[in-house]
Ligand SMILES: Nc1ncnc2c1ncn2[C@@H]1O[C@H](COP(=O)(O)OP(=O)(O)OP(=O)(O)O)[C@@H](O)[C@H]1O
């Protein structure tokens with residue numbers, strides 16, 4: 001469905017070019033759940049933003065169902081079925097939670113919006129009319145952001161650290177929902193950027209980033225045993241058993 005070919009992204013930093021993504025080649029197929037992981041700063045969020053058209057890649061090609069979409073903007077890519085849930089959701093002053101979901105999916109009826117809110121662990125009575133500009137906690141913002149992507153029924157949904165700032169109980173619920181929608185779905189695929197040891201093993205394919213490049217890529221069965229050992233080492237060294245890489 002999505003094909004990235006020799007994709008690179010550079011920024012100008014103090015008059016010098018800094019390459020953030022280096023020659024990425026990736027094939028995303030329908031019916032699969034992809035887990036993307038790797039150290040902080042390795043380029044995962046940048047990749048998501050380049051796919052969504054938020055950042056313009058500097059070299060290479062992006063094809064969606066065989067069509068080159070490199071020249072298309074965010075709205076055009078969204079209309080083609082790509083959706084992105086931000087790692088740090090932007091705050092929109094003057095928009096209510098309900099407005100935001102309706103923008104994402106205008107056809108959605110109030111009853112369905114209420115159900116989607118409950119799916120992500122938010123009580124509709126308390127949140128439907130809340131302002132997106134201020135007052136919502138980080139975890140609440142994150143759940144609303146995820147709900148917005150789920151509401152879109154996108155053919156390619158990208159979740160950027162859906163677990164970040166979300167309590168453990170809700171993480172499991174969100175994971176179950178994402179898996180329920182995207183695993184073995186012949187129409188769609190999801191890419192989950194995550195450091196979470198519970199999410200990575202349930203993905204079909206794993207992609208490990210390092211310094212702007214894909215270090216490892218393959219089936220869960222092939223890659224998970226390799227990175228699980230990495231995680232164990234790092235957890236022992238730095239995190240005293242916390243479930244992060
Ligand atoms: N505009 C920019 N100018 C300079 N450096 C940038 C710019 N945008 C991104 N970077 C750098 O690119 C690298 C990749 O950032 P990115 O946000 O993609 O990392 P990440 O893998 O998502 O990390 P994390 O796990 O912390 O979310 C980082 O070192 C970041 O500082």
Ligand SMILES: [Mg+2]
Pocket residue numbers: 044045046087160
């Ligand atoms: Mg990131």
